[in-house]
Amino acid sequence: MTLDVRLRHRFAGFDLDVAFRSPGGVTALFGRSGCGKTSIVQAVAGLLRPDEGKITLADAQLLDTARRIEVPVHRRRMGYVFQEGRLFPHLSVRQNLLYGHWFTGGGTATELSRVVDLLGIAALLDRAPASLSGGEKQRVAIGRALLARPRLLLMDEPLAALDEARKAEILPYLEHLARESEVPILYVSHSLAEVARLAAHVVVLEAGRVVRAGPASAVLSDPLAAGTLGAAGSGALLEGIVLCHTVDGLTEVRIAAGTLLLPRLTAAPGSAVRLRISAEDVILSLQAPVGLSALNILPAEVLALEPAGPGRVLVQLQLGSDRLLASLTERSALALGLAPGEPCHVVLKSVALASSGDAPD
Protein backbone atom coordinates (compact mmCIF):
# COMPACT_ATOMS: atom_id res chain seq x y z
CA MET A 1 0.00 0.00 0.00
CA THR A 2 1.65 3.22 -1.16
CA LEU A 3 1.37 6.44 0.74
CA ASP A 4 1.96 9.65 -1.18
CA VAL A 5 2.42 12.83 0.78
CA ARG A 6 2.85 16.37 -0.49
CA LEU A 7 2.53 19.15 2.08
CA ARG A 8 3.18 22.83 2.41
CA HIS A 9 2.45 24.62 5.64
CA ARG A 10 3.61 27.86 7.19
CA PHE A 11 4.22 27.80 10.92
CA ALA A 12 5.39 30.76 12.97
CA GLY A 13 9.09 30.96 12.14
CA PHE A 14 9.32 27.80 10.07
CA ASP A 15 8.01 26.47 6.78
CA LEU A 16 7.17 22.87 6.11
CA ASP A 17 7.50 21.85 2.47
CA VAL A 18 7.81 18.13 1.89
CA ALA A 19 6.97 15.48 -0.64
CA PHE A 20 7.71 11.81 -0.25
CA ARG A 21 6.37 8.39 -1.05
CA SER A 22 6.25 5.41 1.25
CA PRO A 23 6.12 2.08 -0.60
CA GLY A 24 4.66 0.15 2.34
CA GLY A 25 6.30 -1.71 5.17
CA VAL A 26 7.95 0.50 7.77
CA THR A 27 8.88 3.97 6.60
CA ALA A 28 10.83 6.06 9.08
CA LEU A 29 10.59 9.84 9.20
CA PHE A 30 13.94 10.73 10.65
CA GLY A 31 15.32 14.06 11.79
CA ARG A 32 16.13 16.26 14.76
CA SER A 33 13.32 17.52 16.95
CA GLY A 34 11.55 20.48 15.42
CA CYS A 35 12.21 19.45 11.83
CA GLY A 36 8.50 18.89 11.13
CA LYS A 37 8.18 15.12 11.58
CA THR A 38 5.22 15.29 13.94
CA SER A 39 3.43 17.88 11.81
CA ILE A 40 3.62 15.54 8.84
CA VAL A 41 2.12 12.67 10.80
CA GLN A 42 -0.61 14.93 12.17
CA ALA A 43 -1.46 16.06 8.67
CA VAL A 44 -1.68 12.44 7.51
CA ALA A 45 -4.00 11.68 10.44
CA GLY A 46 -6.09 14.77 9.72
CA LEU A 47 -5.27 16.49 13.03
CA LEU A 48 -3.46 19.28 11.23
CA ARG A 49 -4.84 20.99 8.14
CA PRO A 50 -1.92 22.11 5.98
CA ASP A 51 -2.11 25.27 3.91
CA GLU A 52 -1.60 23.17 0.80
CA GLY A 53 -1.30 19.48 0.35
CA LYS A 54 -2.24 16.20 -1.20
CA ILE A 55 -2.23 12.90 0.65
CA THR A 56 -3.09 9.63 -1.05
CA LEU A 57 -3.11 6.19 0.53
CA ALA A 58 -3.33 3.41 -2.07
CA ASP A 59 -6.26 4.72 -4.14
CA ALA A 60 -7.93 6.66 -1.35
CA GLN A 61 -7.65 10.42 -1.53
CA LEU A 62 -7.33 11.63 2.09
CA LEU A 63 -6.54 15.23 1.37
CA ASP A 64 -6.36 17.42 -1.68
CA THR A 65 -6.54 21.08 -0.85
CA ALA A 66 -6.66 22.01 -4.55
CA ARG A 67 -9.84 19.97 -5.01
CA ARG A 68 -11.17 20.77 -1.54
CA ILE A 69 -11.10 17.14 -0.48
CA GLU A 70 -10.53 16.58 3.21
CA VAL A 71 -11.52 13.30 4.80
CA PRO A 72 -12.32 13.95 8.49
CA VAL A 73 -10.07 12.40 11.13
CA HIS A 74 -12.50 9.72 12.24
CA ARG A 75 -13.01 8.40 8.70
CA ARG A 76 -9.33 8.16 7.79
CA ARG A 77 -8.71 4.94 9.71
CA MET A 78 -5.21 5.89 10.78
CA GLY A 79 -3.94 4.01 13.81
CA TYR A 80 -2.14 6.79 15.66
CA VAL A 81 0.27 5.83 18.46
CA PHE A 82 1.15 9.00 20.31
CA GLN A 83 4.38 9.70 22.16
CA GLU A 84 2.55 9.86 25.50
CA GLY A 85 0.14 6.98 24.95
CA ARG A 86 -3.03 8.97 25.50
CA LEU A 87 -4.98 6.10 27.01
CA PHE A 88 -8.48 7.00 28.21
CA PRO A 89 -8.16 7.30 32.00
CA HIS A 90 -11.81 6.46 32.68
CA LEU A 91 -11.72 3.15 30.80
CA SER A 92 -10.00 -0.13 31.67
CA VAL A 93 -7.20 -1.49 29.51
CA ARG A 94 -9.68 -3.84 27.82
CA GLN A 95 -12.13 -1.00 27.13
CA ASN A 96 -9.29 1.12 25.80
CA LEU A 97 -8.25 -1.69 23.45
CA LEU A 98 -11.79 -2.15 22.20
CA TYR A 99 -12.58 1.55 21.86
CA GLY A 100 -12.23 1.56 18.07
CA HIS A 101 -14.47 -1.51 17.87
CA TRP A 102 -17.63 0.61 18.11
CA PHE A 103 -16.68 2.66 15.11
CA THR A 104 -14.70 0.39 12.84
CA GLY A 105 -16.02 -3.07 13.65
CA GLY A 106 -12.53 -4.27 14.59
CA GLY A 107 -11.64 -5.94 17.86
CA THR A 108 -13.41 -9.28 17.51
CA ALA A 109 -12.46 -11.90 20.10
CA THR A 110 -9.84 -13.49 17.81
CA GLU A 111 -8.34 -10.14 16.84
CA LEU A 112 -8.20 -9.12 20.48
CA SER A 113 -6.41 -12.26 21.56
CA ARG A 114 -3.97 -12.04 18.65
CA VAL A 115 -3.02 -8.43 19.45
CA VAL A 116 -2.92 -9.12 23.20
CA ASP A 117 -0.52 -12.01 22.56
CA LEU A 118 1.59 -10.02 20.13
CA LEU A 119 2.10 -7.27 22.69
CA GLY A 120 2.18 -9.42 25.80
CA ILE A 121 -0.55 -7.49 27.62
CA ALA A 122 -2.90 -10.32 28.61
CA ALA A 123 -2.25 -9.75 32.32
CA LEU A 124 -3.15 -6.06 32.06
CA LEU A 125 -6.63 -6.31 30.56
CA ASP A 126 -8.61 -5.51 33.70
CA ARG A 127 -6.24 -2.90 35.04
CA ALA A 128 -6.75 0.87 34.90
CA PRO A 129 -4.35 2.90 32.72
CA ALA A 130 -3.20 4.94 35.74
CA SER A 131 -1.72 1.79 37.29
CA LEU A 132 0.44 0.88 34.27
CA SER A 133 4.12 1.61 33.75
CA GLY A 134 5.19 3.79 30.83
CA GLY A 135 6.18 0.78 28.74
CA GLU A 136 2.93 -1.04 29.47
CA LYS A 137 0.90 2.05 28.58
CA GLN A 138 2.70 2.31 25.28
CA ARG A 139 2.07 -1.35 24.42
CA VAL A 140 -1.64 -0.89 25.20
CA ALA A 141 -1.68 2.23 23.03
CA ILE A 142 -0.18 0.26 20.15
CA GLY A 143 -2.77 -2.48 20.65
CA ARG A 144 -5.59 0.04 20.73
CA ALA A 145 -4.44 1.53 17.42
CA LEU A 146 -4.11 -1.93 15.83
CA LEU A 147 -7.57 -3.07 16.94
CA ALA A 148 -9.23 -0.13 15.21
CA ARG A 149 -8.34 -1.92 11.95
CA PRO A 150 -6.19 0.90 10.61
CA ARG A 151 -5.19 1.25 6.97
CA LEU A 152 -1.92 2.78 8.12
CA LEU A 153 -0.18 2.89 11.51
CA LEU A 154 1.27 6.24 12.50
CA MET A 155 3.82 6.00 15.27
CA ASP A 156 5.03 9.33 16.59
CA GLU A 157 8.16 8.64 18.63
CA PRO A 158 6.39 5.89 20.56
CA LEU A 159 9.54 5.24 22.61
CA ALA A 160 10.77 8.78 23.19
CA ALA A 161 9.08 9.19 26.58
CA LEU A 162 10.56 5.96 27.93
CA ASP A 163 13.87 5.20 29.60
CA GLU A 164 16.37 2.80 28.02
CA ALA A 165 15.10 -0.24 29.90
CA ARG A 166 11.49 0.39 28.81
CA LYS A 167 12.66 1.00 25.24
CA ALA A 168 14.45 -2.32 25.26
CA GLU A 169 11.23 -3.89 26.53
CA ILE A 170 9.09 -2.54 23.67
CA LEU A 171 11.47 -2.65 20.70
CA PRO A 172 11.14 -6.42 20.21
CA TYR A 173 7.35 -6.03 20.04
CA LEU A 174 7.69 -3.28 17.45
CA GLU A 175 10.10 -5.40 15.45
CA HIS A 176 7.68 -8.28 15.58
CA LEU A 177 4.87 -5.97 14.55
CA ALA A 178 6.86 -4.53 11.66
CA ARG A 179 7.43 -8.03 10.32
CA GLU A 180 4.03 -9.59 11.06
CA SER A 181 1.59 -6.86 10.30
CA GLU A 182 0.26 -6.22 6.81
CA VAL A 183 -0.52 -2.67 7.86
CA PRO A 184 2.11 -0.23 6.62
CA ILE A 185 3.75 1.90 9.32
CA LEU A 186 4.92 5.49 9.26
CA TYR A 187 7.43 5.68 12.10
CA VAL A 188 8.67 9.01 13.43
CA SER A 189 11.96 8.99 15.27
CA HIS A 190 15.06 10.96 16.04
CA SER A 191 16.87 7.82 17.17
CA LEU A 192 19.04 6.25 14.51
CA ALA A 193 19.22 2.99 16.41
CA GLU A 194 15.42 2.61 16.21
CA VAL A 195 15.34 3.55 12.56
CA ALA A 196 18.15 1.14 11.69
CA ARG A 197 16.40 -1.60 13.56
CA LEU A 198 12.88 -1.18 12.20
CA ALA A 199 12.70 0.73 8.95
CA ALA A 200 12.82 -0.56 5.40
CA HIS A 201 12.52 2.92 4.00
CA VAL A 202 13.86 6.18 5.42
CA VAL A 203 12.90 9.80 4.82
CA VAL A 204 15.46 12.19 6.31
CA LEU A 205 14.10 15.63 7.22
CA GLU A 206 15.89 18.84 8.02
CA ALA A 207 14.16 22.13 8.88
CA GLY A 208 10.92 21.21 7.17
CA ARG A 209 12.51 19.78 4.01
CA VAL A 210 13.21 16.24 2.81
CA VAL A 211 16.97 15.94 2.39
CA ARG A 212 17.16 12.23 1.54
CA ALA A 213 14.66 9.45 0.96
CA GLY A 214 15.00 5.84 -0.09
CA PRO A 215 15.68 2.32 1.16
CA ALA A 216 17.18 2.32 4.67
CA SER A 217 20.49 0.75 3.66
CA ALA A 218 21.02 3.28 0.86
CA VAL A 219 20.08 6.35 2.93
CA LEU A 220 22.15 5.39 5.97
CA SER A 221 25.26 4.87 3.84
CA ASP A 222 24.76 8.03 1.81
CA PRO A 223 27.57 10.52 2.59
CA LEU A 224 25.28 13.44 1.69
CA ALA A 225 22.85 12.45 4.44
CA ALA A 226 25.68 12.29 6.96
CA GLY A 227 25.25 15.95 7.84
CA THR A 228 21.88 15.17 9.34
CA LEU A 229 22.68 11.73 10.64
CA GLY A 230 26.04 12.64 12.18
CA ALA A 231 29.28 10.71 11.58
CA ALA A 232 28.52 8.26 14.37
CA GLY A 233 25.01 7.80 13.05
CA SER A 234 25.78 7.33 9.41
CA GLY A 235 27.43 4.18 8.25
CA ALA A 236 25.93 1.12 6.79
CA LEU A 237 23.04 -1.21 7.28
CA LEU A 238 23.84 -4.71 6.08
CA GLU A 239 21.61 -7.73 5.80
CA GLY A 240 23.23 -10.98 6.79
CA ILE A 241 22.52 -14.63 7.62
CA VAL A 242 23.80 -16.33 10.75
CA LEU A 243 26.10 -19.18 9.65
CA CYS A 244 27.16 -20.75 12.92
CA HIS A 245 28.23 -20.15 16.49
CA THR A 246 31.92 -20.86 17.10
CA VAL A 247 33.25 -22.72 20.13
CA ASP A 248 35.13 -19.63 21.31
CA GLY A 249 31.96 -17.59 21.80
CA LEU A 250 31.56 -15.83 18.47
CA THR A 251 28.97 -15.95 15.73
CA GLU A 252 29.74 -16.09 12.04
CA VAL A 253 27.46 -13.99 9.85
CA ARG A 254 27.53 -14.09 6.06
CA ILE A 255 27.07 -10.77 4.27
CA ALA A 256 27.31 -10.06 0.55
CA ALA A 257 31.05 -9.31 0.68
CA GLY A 258 32.13 -12.21 2.87
CA THR A 259 31.93 -13.43 6.43
CA LEU A 260 31.93 -11.37 9.64
CA LEU A 261 32.65 -12.48 13.17
CA LEU A 262 30.47 -10.98 15.89
CA PRO A 263 30.25 -11.48 19.63
CA ARG A 264 27.90 -14.42 20.23
CA LEU A 265 24.34 -13.64 19.01
CA THR A 266 21.21 -15.32 20.30
CA ALA A 267 19.79 -15.78 16.78
CA ALA A 268 19.88 -19.37 15.52
CA PRO A 269 21.96 -20.39 12.47
CA GLY A 270 19.96 -19.61 9.32
CA SER A 271 18.35 -16.50 10.85
CA ALA A 272 18.39 -13.20 9.01
CA VAL A 273 20.04 -10.37 10.92
CA ARG A 274 20.53 -6.70 10.28
CA LEU A 275 23.93 -5.24 11.11
CA ARG A 276 24.93 -1.64 11.58
CA ILE A 277 28.44 -0.38 11.07
CA SER A 278 29.07 3.18 12.14
CA ALA A 279 31.30 5.28 9.85
CA GLU A 280 33.56 5.94 12.82
CA ASP A 281 34.25 2.24 13.30
CA VAL A 282 35.76 1.71 9.86
CA ILE A 283 39.52 1.87 9.19
CA LEU A 284 40.89 1.83 5.63
CA SER A 285 44.05 0.12 4.47
CA LEU A 286 45.53 -0.03 0.97
CA GLN A 287 47.16 -3.44 1.47
CA ALA A 288 45.57 -6.40 3.14
CA PRO A 289 46.64 -5.72 6.74
CA VAL A 290 48.48 -8.38 8.70
CA GLY A 291 49.18 -8.62 12.40
CA LEU A 292 46.05 -6.75 13.45
CA SER A 293 43.81 -7.73 16.33
CA ALA A 294 40.71 -6.86 14.29
CA LEU A 295 38.78 -9.93 13.18
CA ASN A 296 36.77 -8.40 10.38
CA ILE A 297 38.80 -7.31 7.40
CA LEU A 298 37.19 -7.27 3.94
CA PRO A 299 38.17 -6.05 0.48
CA ALA A 300 36.26 -3.00 -0.78
CA GLU A 301 36.38 -0.31 -3.43
CA VAL A 302 36.26 3.48 -2.98
CA LEU A 303 33.18 5.02 -4.61
CA ALA A 304 33.32 8.64 -3.55
CA LEU A 305 34.79 11.10 -1.05
CA GLU A 306 32.73 13.83 0.58
CA PRO A 307 34.05 16.56 2.88
CA ALA A 308 32.39 16.27 6.26
CA GLY A 309 33.22 19.16 8.51
CA PRO A 310 36.66 20.68 9.24
CA GLY A 311 39.49 18.33 8.45
CA ARG A 312 37.32 15.29 7.91
CA VAL A 313 36.04 13.32 4.95
CA LEU A 314 33.48 10.61 4.51
CA VAL A 315 34.49 7.82 2.15
CA GLN A 316 31.76 5.85 0.47
CA LEU A 317 32.79 2.28 -0.26
CA GLN A 318 31.42 -0.61 -2.24
CA LEU A 319 31.48 -3.74 -0.09
CA GLY A 320 30.24 -6.61 -2.24
CA SER A 321 26.75 -5.48 -3.18
CA ASP A 322 26.49 -3.28 -0.04
CA ARG A 323 27.51 0.30 0.60
CA LEU A 324 29.64 1.33 3.53
CA LEU A 325 30.78 4.70 4.91
CA ALA A 326 34.09 5.41 6.57
CA SER A 327 34.88 8.60 8.46
CA LEU A 328 38.54 9.66 8.09
CA THR A 329 40.68 12.72 8.63
CA GLU A 330 41.49 14.65 5.50
CA ARG A 331 45.15 14.01 6.22
CA SER A 332 44.83 10.22 6.12
CA ALA A 333 42.70 10.37 2.97
CA LEU A 334 45.46 12.38 1.28
CA ALA A 335 48.23 10.18 2.63
CA LEU A 336 46.50 7.08 1.28
CA GLY A 337 45.78 8.81 -2.00
CA LEU A 338 42.19 7.64 -1.97
CA ALA A 339 40.26 8.20 -5.18
CA PRO A 340 37.08 6.76 -6.68
CA GLY A 341 37.71 3.31 -8.18
CA GLU A 342 40.64 2.61 -5.83
CA PRO A 343 40.63 -0.88 -4.27
CA CYS A 344 41.30 -1.06 -0.55
CA HIS A 345 40.60 -3.09 2.58
CA VAL A 346 38.22 -2.15 5.35
CA VAL A 347 38.95 -3.00 8.96
CA LEU A 348 35.79 -3.05 11.03
CA LYS A 349 36.45 -2.09 14.65
CA SER A 350 32.95 -3.00 15.70
CA VAL A 351 29.81 -4.34 14.10
CA ALA A 352 26.54 -3.83 15.94
CA LEU A 353 23.47 -5.93 15.64
CA ALA A 354 20.64 -3.64 14.49
CA SER A 355 17.94 -6.25 14.69
CA SER A 356 17.53 -9.96 14.49
CA GLY A 357 14.76 -11.65 12.67
CA ASP A 358 13.32 -15.09 12.21
CA ALA A 359 14.53 -17.59 9.65
CA PRO A 360 14.39 -16.05 6.17
CA ASP A 361 11.49 -17.04 3.98
Add this chain to the structure above:
Amino acid sequence: MQLEWLSAEEWQAVVLSLRVAFWATLVSLPLGIGVALALARGRFPGRQLLNGLVHLPLILPPVVTGYLLLLTFGRRAPLGSFLYDTFGVVFAFRWTGAALAAGVMAFPLMVRAIRLSIEAVDPKLEQAAATLGASRVWVFVTVTLPLILPGIIVGAILAFAKAMGEFGATITFVSSIPGETQTMSLAVYTLLQVPGGDAAAFRLVLVSLVLSISALLLSEVVAQRVARRISGR
Protein backbone atom coordinates in the same frame (compact mmCIF):
# COMPACT_ATOMS: atom_id res chain seq x y z
CA MET B 1 -45.02 11.47 54.95
CA GLN B 2 -45.54 14.45 57.21
CA LEU B 3 -43.22 15.42 59.99
CA GLU B 4 -44.99 15.97 63.33
CA TRP B 5 -43.22 19.20 64.13
CA LEU B 6 -43.90 20.94 60.80
CA SER B 7 -47.36 22.33 60.10
CA ALA B 8 -49.06 21.49 56.79
CA GLU B 9 -48.20 24.95 55.42
CA GLU B 10 -44.59 24.69 56.45
CA TRP B 11 -44.30 21.20 54.99
CA GLN B 12 -45.88 22.51 51.79
CA ALA B 13 -43.18 25.21 51.54
CA VAL B 14 -40.44 22.62 51.99
CA VAL B 15 -41.86 20.32 49.30
CA LEU B 16 -42.40 23.25 46.95
CA SER B 17 -38.81 24.39 47.43
CA LEU B 18 -37.55 20.92 46.61
CA ARG B 19 -39.77 20.71 43.53
CA VAL B 20 -38.77 24.17 42.30
CA ALA B 21 -35.06 23.47 42.83
CA PHE B 22 -35.32 20.02 41.22
CA TRP B 23 -36.92 21.27 38.04
CA ALA B 24 -34.78 24.38 37.89
CA THR B 25 -31.66 22.19 38.02
CA LEU B 26 -32.88 19.47 35.69
CA VAL B 27 -34.06 21.79 32.91
CA SER B 28 -31.05 24.11 33.06
CA LEU B 29 -28.47 21.27 33.13
CA PRO B 30 -28.35 20.45 29.38
CA LEU B 31 -28.35 24.18 28.61
CA GLY B 32 -25.63 24.72 31.20
CA ILE B 33 -23.45 22.01 29.65
CA GLY B 34 -23.99 23.51 26.20
CA VAL B 35 -23.14 27.05 27.30
CA ALA B 36 -20.11 25.84 29.30
CA LEU B 37 -18.88 23.98 26.20
CA ALA B 38 -19.36 27.05 24.02
CA LEU B 39 -17.50 29.24 26.53
CA ALA B 40 -14.67 26.76 27.11
CA ARG B 41 -14.11 25.59 23.55
CA GLY B 42 -16.00 27.88 21.20
CA ARG B 43 -14.24 30.44 19.06
CA PHE B 44 -17.05 32.63 17.83
CA PRO B 45 -17.83 36.35 17.80
CA GLY B 46 -19.96 37.29 20.79
CA ARG B 47 -18.35 34.75 23.10
CA GLN B 48 -17.53 37.48 25.62
CA LEU B 49 -21.08 38.79 25.29
CA LEU B 50 -22.47 35.33 26.10
CA ASN B 51 -20.08 35.08 29.05
CA GLY B 52 -21.32 38.42 30.38
CA LEU B 53 -24.95 37.48 29.87
CA VAL B 54 -24.52 34.20 31.77
CA HIS B 55 -22.92 36.00 34.70
CA LEU B 56 -25.49 38.81 34.77
CA PRO B 57 -27.72 37.22 37.46
CA LEU B 58 -24.66 36.93 39.70
CA ILE B 59 -23.92 40.65 39.44
CA LEU B 60 -27.35 42.26 39.17
CA PRO B 61 -29.46 42.82 42.25
CA PRO B 62 -31.86 39.84 42.37
CA VAL B 63 -34.81 42.25 42.38
CA VAL B 64 -33.63 43.60 39.04
CA THR B 65 -33.33 40.07 37.61
CA GLY B 66 -36.84 39.28 38.87
CA TYR B 67 -38.20 42.45 37.31
CA LEU B 68 -36.48 41.68 34.00
CA LEU B 69 -38.05 38.21 34.10
CA LEU B 70 -41.44 39.81 34.68
CA LEU B 71 -40.86 42.12 31.70
CA THR B 72 -39.94 39.12 29.54
CA PHE B 73 -42.13 36.28 30.75
CA GLY B 74 -45.12 38.15 32.24
CA ARG B 75 -48.54 37.25 30.80
CA ARG B 76 -48.66 40.42 28.76
CA ALA B 77 -44.98 40.50 27.89
CA PRO B 78 -44.06 39.53 24.31
CA LEU B 79 -42.32 36.22 25.11
CA GLY B 80 -44.74 35.36 27.93
CA SER B 81 -47.85 35.82 25.79
CA PHE B 82 -46.24 33.93 22.91
CA LEU B 83 -45.46 30.97 25.18
CA TYR B 84 -48.99 31.02 26.56
CA ASP B 85 -50.65 31.28 23.11
CA THR B 86 -48.57 28.54 21.48
CA PHE B 87 -47.75 26.10 24.28
CA GLY B 88 -50.14 27.11 27.04
CA VAL B 89 -47.15 27.61 29.32
CA VAL B 90 -47.55 30.22 32.04
CA PHE B 91 -44.71 31.41 34.24
CA ALA B 92 -46.10 34.48 35.96
CA PHE B 93 -47.31 33.76 39.51
CA ARG B 94 -46.95 30.01 39.10
CA TRP B 95 -44.48 27.56 40.63
CA THR B 96 -43.02 27.14 37.14
CA GLY B 97 -42.09 30.82 37.28
CA ALA B 98 -40.43 30.25 40.65
CA ALA B 99 -38.43 27.42 39.03
CA LEU B 100 -37.51 29.71 36.12
CA ALA B 101 -36.32 32.46 38.48
CA ALA B 102 -34.36 29.97 40.60
CA GLY B 103 -32.84 28.38 37.46
CA VAL B 104 -31.74 31.74 36.07
CA MET B 105 -30.18 32.78 39.37
CA ALA B 106 -28.36 29.46 39.77
CA PHE B 107 -27.22 29.29 36.12
CA PRO B 108 -23.88 31.14 36.48
CA LEU B 109 -22.77 28.85 39.33
CA MET B 110 -23.60 25.75 37.29
CA VAL B 111 -21.87 27.03 34.15
CA ARG B 112 -18.71 28.02 36.04
CA ALA B 113 -18.31 24.60 37.63
CA ILE B 114 -18.88 22.73 34.35
CA ARG B 115 -16.69 25.10 32.36
CA LEU B 116 -13.77 24.57 34.73
CA SER B 117 -14.03 20.81 34.32
CA ILE B 118 -14.19 21.09 30.52
CA GLU B 119 -11.08 23.25 30.49
CA ALA B 120 -9.31 20.55 32.50
CA VAL B 121 -9.99 17.88 29.85
CA ASP B 122 -6.93 17.20 27.70
CA PRO B 123 -7.95 17.78 24.06
CA LYS B 124 -5.27 15.25 23.13
CA LEU B 125 -7.49 12.49 24.48
CA GLU B 126 -10.30 13.68 22.23
CA GLN B 127 -7.93 13.69 19.26
CA ALA B 128 -6.94 10.13 20.10
CA ALA B 129 -10.61 9.11 20.14
CA ALA B 130 -11.13 10.74 16.74
CA THR B 131 -8.22 8.80 15.21
CA LEU B 132 -9.88 5.62 16.50
CA GLY B 133 -12.96 6.36 14.43
CA ALA B 134 -15.18 8.37 16.77
CA SER B 135 -17.10 11.26 15.21
CA ARG B 136 -17.34 14.53 17.18
CA VAL B 137 -20.60 13.53 18.82
CA TRP B 138 -19.22 10.15 19.87
CA VAL B 139 -16.02 11.72 21.14
CA PHE B 140 -18.15 13.95 23.34
CA VAL B 141 -20.35 11.13 24.62
CA THR B 142 -17.59 8.55 25.25
CA VAL B 143 -14.65 10.72 26.30
CA THR B 144 -15.51 14.33 27.14
CA LEU B 145 -18.74 13.69 29.04
CA PRO B 146 -17.38 10.98 31.37
CA LEU B 147 -14.31 13.10 32.09
CA ILE B 148 -16.34 16.20 33.01
CA LEU B 149 -18.88 14.26 35.06
CA PRO B 150 -17.48 15.44 38.42
CA GLY B 151 -17.84 19.05 37.26
CA ILE B 152 -21.40 18.41 36.07
CA ILE B 153 -22.34 16.86 39.41
CA VAL B 154 -20.78 19.67 41.40
CA GLY B 155 -22.43 22.25 39.15
CA ALA B 156 -25.82 20.58 39.48
CA ILE B 157 -25.67 20.32 43.26
CA LEU B 158 -24.45 23.91 43.63
CA ALA B 159 -27.27 25.04 41.37
CA PHE B 160 -29.77 22.97 43.35
CA ALA B 161 -28.63 24.52 46.63
CA LYS B 162 -28.75 28.02 45.16
CA ALA B 163 -32.21 27.38 43.70
CA MET B 164 -33.47 26.13 47.08
CA GLY B 165 -32.56 29.40 48.72
CA GLU B 166 -33.44 31.88 45.95
CA PHE B 167 -35.43 34.83 47.27
CA GLY B 168 -35.20 38.22 45.58
CA ALA B 169 -35.85 37.32 41.97
CA THR B 170 -38.57 34.84 42.95
CA ILE B 171 -40.60 37.23 45.09
CA THR B 172 -40.32 39.96 42.45
CA PHE B 173 -41.26 37.70 39.53
CA VAL B 174 -43.93 35.40 40.99
CA SER B 175 -44.75 36.98 44.36
CA SER B 176 -45.26 34.86 47.47
CA ILE B 177 -48.40 32.79 47.03
CA PRO B 178 -48.75 30.02 49.65
CA GLY B 179 -48.94 26.60 48.02
CA GLU B 180 -47.97 27.97 44.58
CA THR B 181 -44.84 30.11 44.77
CA GLN B 182 -44.12 30.44 48.47
CA THR B 183 -40.88 28.48 48.83
CA MET B 184 -39.05 28.04 52.15
CA SER B 185 -37.14 31.33 51.96
CA LEU B 186 -40.30 33.23 51.10
CA ALA B 187 -42.19 31.46 53.91
CA VAL B 188 -39.50 32.35 56.43
CA TYR B 189 -39.66 35.96 55.33
CA THR B 190 -43.48 36.02 55.53
CA LEU B 191 -43.50 34.35 58.95
CA LEU B 192 -41.09 36.91 60.31
CA GLN B 193 -43.51 39.67 59.26
CA VAL B 194 -46.34 38.34 61.44
CA PRO B 195 -46.34 38.39 65.24
CA GLY B 196 -45.67 34.98 66.78
CA GLY B 197 -44.27 33.56 63.55
CA ASP B 198 -40.73 33.22 64.95
CA ALA B 199 -41.06 29.60 66.05
CA ALA B 200 -42.33 28.44 62.66
CA ALA B 201 -39.66 30.51 60.89
CA PHE B 202 -37.00 28.91 63.07
CA ARG B 203 -38.18 25.41 62.17
CA LEU B 204 -37.95 26.25 58.48
CA VAL B 205 -34.52 27.77 58.98
CA LEU B 206 -33.40 24.48 60.57
CA VAL B 207 -34.74 22.48 57.61
CA SER B 208 -33.02 24.87 55.23
CA LEU B 209 -29.71 24.51 57.08
CA VAL B 210 -29.87 20.73 57.03
CA LEU B 211 -30.74 20.61 53.32
CA SER B 212 -28.02 23.05 52.32
CA ILE B 213 -25.28 21.40 54.33
CA SER B 214 -26.34 17.94 53.10
CA ALA B 215 -26.22 19.16 49.51
CA LEU B 216 -22.73 20.50 50.01
CA LEU B 217 -21.43 17.32 51.63
CA LEU B 218 -23.13 15.18 49.03
CA SER B 219 -21.53 17.15 46.20
CA GLU B 220 -18.09 16.69 47.76
CA VAL B 221 -18.50 12.96 48.28
CA VAL B 222 -20.03 12.24 44.88
CA ALA B 223 -17.53 14.39 43.01
CA GLN B 224 -14.60 12.71 44.76
CA ARG B 225 -15.91 9.25 44.10
CA VAL B 226 -16.57 9.96 40.43
CA ALA B 227 -13.18 11.63 40.04
CA ARG B 228 -11.51 8.60 41.54
CA ARG B 229 -13.41 6.24 39.26
CA ILE B 230 -12.70 8.10 36.02
CA SER B 231 -9.05 8.63 36.80
CA GLY B 232 -8.85 4.89 37.32
CA ARG B 233 -7.29 4.89 40.77
